[in-house]
Amino acid sequence: MKEIFGSASGSPGSTPPAALAAKVRTLAPSMTRSMQRVAETVAADPAGCAALTVTGLAELTGTSEATVVRTARVLGYPGYRDLRLALAGLAAQQQSGRAPALTTDIAVDDPIADVVAKLAYDEQQTLADTAAGLDTVQLGAAVTALAGARRVDVYGVGASGLVAQDLTQKLLRIGLIAHAHSDPHLAVTNAVQLKAGDVAIAITHSGSTGDVIEPLRVAFEHGATTVAITGRPDGAVTQYADHILTTSTARESELRPAAMSSRTSQLLVVDCLFIGVAQRTYEQAAPALSASYEALAHRHRR
Amino acid sequence: MKEIFGSASGSPGSTPPAALAAKVRTLAPSMTRSMQRVAETVAADPAGCAALTVTGLAELTGTSEATVVRTARVLGYPGYRDLRLALAGLAAQQQSGRAPALTTDIAVDDPIADVVAKLAYDEQQTLADTAAGLDTVQLGAAVTALAGARRVDVYGVGASGLVAQDLTQKLLRIGLIAHAHSDPHLAVTNAVQLKAGDVAIAITHSGSTGDVIEPLRVAFEHGATTVAITGRPDGAVTQYADHILTTSTARESELRPAAMSSRTSQLLVVDCLFIGVAQRTYEQAAPALSASYEALAHRHRR
């Protein structure tokens, strides 16, 4: 019966897996030559050794299994198995340590793995920035307006048009009457119908997209509550907006157009609006959500 | 921020030890009950499980050794031994430095500021998980296919439809011929036109959306290169997919439908595809990008 470990799960009782190199140095003098060879090999490449069995490590160091096990004992582990686990831990730590070298731009010759990492990192950054910069008072006001709205119109063209549609889809699912407009003419035509109690939302990264500002102005002048989701809180769109929700912008580059990060940012804002409204209208939203889920179930194959 | 693994020095091919919780979430639906129990136990306490033998873990979860090994396989490891090593690595990482994070769900009575913080955090998590779980080989293959495609069709309905449109918009901007279809009939009708050298992409979170699978099947049978972007790598859609890109799934809750995080994940994948293609076709993509930018300038007001 081998393998005795304390019952406690995450107990930090055992040796902190760091300082392995130091331990090797300290204990080396008290080891025999073969054991030193093993210890040094292990200290030099924890990751590599973690992948080896006793036999493998014995061969690699030109020794025997017994020696490897003895070395593990000297290093303070019950046996090789546990040394190996510690090694794996060490390797993982080392690897995660040297992570944040991702500040560079995406280059034309970046390997695909780097592209993934950099993009993910950038978008995470965008999300953090957006969350930090979002004015919760304005957001709350916008949510209140939406929760009591008779009708909601959302304007957005280009990439922002998709965000507008996303918001619309979500609001519809919780029983609100919402429309997305990406055709500027139709948008204006519809905006004329709005009145007090209705909500109009304009989504534009630049804050100066005429096709989106125009319908918002009309809605504003007809007494609707207007919301602007924009990356430029000083843009032209804000002059017709009762509530301004600011999105954040990541540096753009040649390969990474601004539309990409602004979309991420806009979607977060839109999600916040949605959840906010769902909270306020919970009684009605919850059943509506599950109802729409049910309705789609049969569209899924086995 | 979560671990983004670099080039990975010594450790050969094995799965990056990150994102285990995410992988469990992704794969859980395709597991049997007992396996799920094992997977969840492991995800909940990596450190504790790393200290257990197969037999120990089997007893703890009330299953058999065989089930434990099977679970390890599903999670992408050759056997339990390797899972255990990965677990040890994960545990070490967790212990080393880790923000406790807001793990709580979004509640009905959360103040709006918390909603923003939690949503942002969740989406960041989703991005990290997606990046960690994305198969760069498959991604590279998909990019290659796209870069040389005569024509690209993208299928997606519902929330995924917007992602499909997003991809299409981007590809169009760099000179590819791309169409998004959310009408299943039209999608099939168009799929018939595809042939070798064309690319068809299906986007579906569930992996079993008939309306999206059908056109992909037709495209597949007509010789087009097919790509599936899905959260269920074992879903029905994958049987007609030459390349499978897996999106990650966050735990969903009543207020936060799965569609939300899957969209974030899908968009990251789509962005990676786009950047990848832009890299490959740089000579042609760069001028096309700035050209489309120029063309829109006059639409912005002063």
Added chain:
DNA sequence: GTCACCTTTGAAAGATATTTTCGCGGCGGT
């Protein structure tokens, strides 16, 4: 409701890996 079929599961056999045992051979002291 019943049957046939498929899936899931655990017990036990089989294969590997780890630990222990045991004795050989080198080395320093006498």
Added chain:
DNA sequence: ACCGCCGCGAAAATATCTTTCAAAGGTGAC
């Protein structure tokens, strides 16, 4: 040169992991 001790590895013994196989449980067809 002889004796005894220490380091070392081969191989046996044990623990651990993997595979196989048959029974239990569930599902859909009739």
